[in-house]
Amino acid sequence: GGSGGGSSDSVATQYERYSMDLYGLSIGAWLGDTIVRDMGNGGLSSSANSKGFGSPQSRPKKKKKSNGPDFGSGFAEWSLGVQKVSMVFKWDFEESVRQVLHFGRSIGSSTGPMPTSSMGTVNDELMSRRLPKEERMTYIDYDMSRYAGFIVGEKYIKCPRYLSFAQAESFPFCTEVSVFLREKKSENDLIIELGDEDELPDAFCTRMSRLYDKDGNFSQGSTSFFMLKPIGGGDGNE
Known part of the structure; x- marks a missing residue:
């Protein structure tokens, strides 16, 4: 791609995808905001909304009486x-x-019940530094195999390892996909950066998550935007 030729400071910042690894993920705190979209019943209803997996079931439509436009x-x-x-x-x-x-103050709907702390075991066979960063994959076995996590290039994915809709053992569950970005570099910046693979640039993350109830019904979606605050890099208090 050609470089933007504008010399003005008002030129919009351009971003590019940035390959991530566990070192980059864990070097600081990701701070940001999340936009929550909740089904009107608070995300916990067992009524049949659209199914998260499989074909949608026919569902009765409730007509809301309202004086406003439909x-x-x-x-x-x-x-x-x-x-x-x-x-x-x-x-x-x-x-x-x-x-x-960690979820803080909210205006309007807030994030529904989801695991806020997940313990995982890393499969380090897939972290060979002989491979270019974008070709490496790291697998994380979370919460005694309830969830699986993957770091592949610029993406982080976490989802249930298996699903069961048997009445006796069903649980609410969530999925998430994150993409990592950085400001687009000029050729001069790239030359300076070549020697420091572990030197992280300003890194950003967009994260999409979806919550489902124990019947597999979609209850809440959210989109989050983060910026990495490295440990010791300024005060990260907000």
């Missing part, structure tokens, strides 16, 4: 919110890693 069946069900969130990966540089989420 915007269609989908929009009236959502309630929105914005909430402060931080995400930290605590890695012992060997086999153990913990993902910790």
